[in-house]
Amino acid sequence: MADIMDRFETEVKRGVIQVAVMCLLEKELYGYDIIKHLKDVGLAVEEGTLYPILRRLDDEKILTSRWETSGPRPRKYYVITENGKSIREKLLESLKSVTQALDTLESQMTTAGDA
Numbered sequence: 001m002a003d004i005m006d007r008f009e010t011e012v013k014r015g016v017i018q019v020a021v022m023c024l025l026e027k028e029l030y031g032y033d034i035i036k037h038l039k040d041v042g043l044a045v046e047e048g049t050l051y052p053i054l055r056r057l058d059d060e061k062i063l064t065s066r067w068e069t070s071g072p073r074p075r076k077y078y079v080i081t082e083n084g085k086s087i088r089e090k091l092l093e094s095l096k097s098v099t100q101a102l103d104t105l106e107s108q109m110t111t112a113g114d115a
Contacts (some may be wrong), residue, residue: 017045018053019095022080022088025063030075054078062087 017038024037030049057063062084068075080088084100 013043013045013051014049016095017049018087019091020056021050021053021057022062022084022091025078025080026079026082028066028079030068034078046109059086088102 020038020041020043021034024034029037031047031054034054035045035047035050047098054063054065058065058078061081063078064081065076065078068077
């Protein structure tokens with residue numbers, strides 16, 4: 001059962017993290033800052049999970065990135081594109097709809113258990 005739960009949580013979390021990253025990137029951030037902000041809101045994520053997501057969102061033109069090499073070490077900064085903002089809006093609506101449906105189903109489960 002633990003394997004099933006781990007796999008399910010990983011799949012759900014990956015989707016949520018993608019949307020969360022899109023929400024964070026109204027302003028430019030680099031990877032470590034993204035990880036820190038996600039952790040601060042209760043979405044702990046490892047570098048090995050975040051960076052493939054950032055690359056894919058960048059490849060899909062949802063994000064744009066640039067290298068900053070003037071500091072002590074190079075950093076890649078990410079920010080959401082206009083296309084990404086449109087996609088983010090639709091994904092947030094979809095997630096809210098799913099959450100409402102799950103709340104309704106959970107409520108019905110509780111009510112059905114009382115009958």
